[in-house]
Amino acid sequence: MNKAALYHRPESEFAYLYTKELMHIRLRADKDDIATVELVYGDPYMWKGVDNPDTQYWESRSIEMKKMLSTNISDFFEAEITVPTKRVDYLFVVTGVDGEKVIYTDQGLLDYDKTLVTKKYGAFRLPYFHETDRFHAPEWVKQTVWYQIFPERFANGDKSNDPEETKEWNPTETPERQDFYGGDLQGVINHLDHLTELGVNGIYFTPVFQAFSNHKYDTEDYLDIDKHFGDKEIFKKLVDEAHKRGIKVMLDAVFNHIGDTSAQWQDVLKYQQDSKFADWFHVNQWPATYTPTDDFENAENATYDTFAFTPHMPKLNTANPEVEAYLLKVADYWIREFDIDAWRLDVADEVDHTFWKKFRTTCDAAKKDFYILGEVWHSAQPWLVGDEFTAVMNYAYTDAIKDGFITKKISLEQMASNINTQLTLYRKQVNQMMFNVLDSHDTPRILTVAKNNKNLMKLVETFTYLQPGVPCIYYGDEYAVTGGMDPECRKCMPWEKEFQDENMFEFFKGLVAFRHEYQEILSDSDVEWKIVDNENGIVKFKRGDLKAVFNIGEKPAYFSAENIVFSNLIDGKNVLQYGFVIYK
Secondary structure, eight states, X not given: OOGGGOBOOSSBTTEEESSSSOEEEEEEEETTOEEEEEEEEEOTTOEEOTTOTTTOEEOOEEEEOEEEEEOSSEEEEEEEEOOTTSXXXXXXXXXXXXXXXXXXXXXXXXXXXHHHHHTTTTOEEEOOOOGGGSOOOOHHHHTOOEEEEOGGGTXXXXXXXXXXXXXXXXXXXXXXXXXXXXOOHHHHHHTHHHHHHHTOOEEEEOOOEEESSSSOOSEEEEEEEOTTTOOHHHHHHHHHHHHHTTOEEEEEEOOSBOOTTSHHHHHHHHHGGGSTTGGGBOBOSSSOOOEEOSSTTOEESOSBOBSTTOTTSBBBOXXXXXHHHHHHXXXXXXXXXXXXXXXXXXXXXXXXXXXXXXXXHHHHHHSTTOEEEEOOOSXXXXXXXXXXXXXXXXXXHHHHHHHHHTSOSSOHHHHHHHHHHHHHHSOHHHHTTOEEESOOTTSOOHHHHTTTXXXXXXXXXXXXXXXXXXXXXXXTGGGTOOOOSTTTTOOOOOOSGGGOOHHHHHHHHHHHHHHHHTHHHHHHSOEEEEEEETTTTEEEEEETTEEEEEEOSSSOEEOOOSOEEEEXXXXXXXXXXXXXXXXX
């Protein structure tokens, strides 16, 4: 037995309250190394025979842990338990495939001795099932299919607020970085019926606050709607109309940095170190300057910290009490005054944890069951323990899907391993909340990644909708819009029939309807891999009573089913190349 590979950490994703009374416990081991894991658990104070120290023993229960998920190097065992007294001690009895038997406790690994169990030597402990410490996940999020809108390119509903030099709406044109086409909030209101027909019930807006650029990530004023998008009255109407349709609204909070046209930064440029806002930023050397380059988005020799190397986005000092108070006021204002349902947090990993904890408290106080989504592209455990974010944009998860099925940077076996790795990083209720995006305003369009293979795009979309977490459609994907890295992925939405792919739209309608119908299974059930065959390009897995087969190989993949739920490119009992079938 590879004892060094055994790993558990109490009060983490390895041991946590799933519901008020149910606790999930995990153990990691070397792949294919462990025959059985017995979890021994009970109340810490439940002793029998206490009158005689020599014969007293801990009154415990035991359960065999189930091997749930495997990566290319590890197996993960899991059990679900409860204790009526709402406190628990536990330890592991581990038997290797070689017959060796050990006890794993909070004190480390010990050779097996029954008395170590009966005396619960060094047991792990969850001292009390505190409901306030449990990771709380808004139930409505699990039931949501999101739709991301880049407002400047979705629809022009009011030409009177168009910026100067607004270009004609043209869905076939590839935009330049600083182009304006006049998209606004009235345009979104005009097309809410489109979203209802599609079946989505959540809108994620990229920033809508006053800003200089077309993308609005360089905020001028967090407390006002951008003048080219409309005003607060229009935004309030949009939220109200969305809510009437059962559609939740999520806004983008850009609190890592601010725009260089903001009043605060302009004051710094005018007064430099004497500015009352000097400590709102990270100025490393006065005066605050930079050397421009041919690229508007990049600078050389900036004497202040920025987002990336963009001189127009100076980084905010969120440890400054004035900055903290201002941004928390912003967070509270849009929830209380306009009834938004969620914040998406831009560049969330570059803002300090102390601020995000206060942000979470502010949002929870303003509205019950509020959803907080962080932009973190890497492993995000520090933000997902219950006192900061609800979820993150699940790029690592969906990158595994794209790299396995489309680009083939990794094998299908490695894809499954990467997916399982992500699932084991977080609590189950966190996985249920994760935001699964195949493309966005920050990435190439999924159809472009798939080299315009629409059947492959459908396969990957469907595979993603079957995963834990909540899916999101990037505006225009339902009409097969293409585009490379930004700004190419930010084309105008095609509202004219001649530019729309109706077949793709009908596919998305069916896919969203499928997700809603089987949401409970897709949220709550485990992922059970049945076949992962890179040589033949076949993946088969189960979610509850749903089975699915995906085929990127050249040969047909056989399946046997009477009740087909959703499919594409099947011929009788065969799934053709780039096809899939979901059945019971």
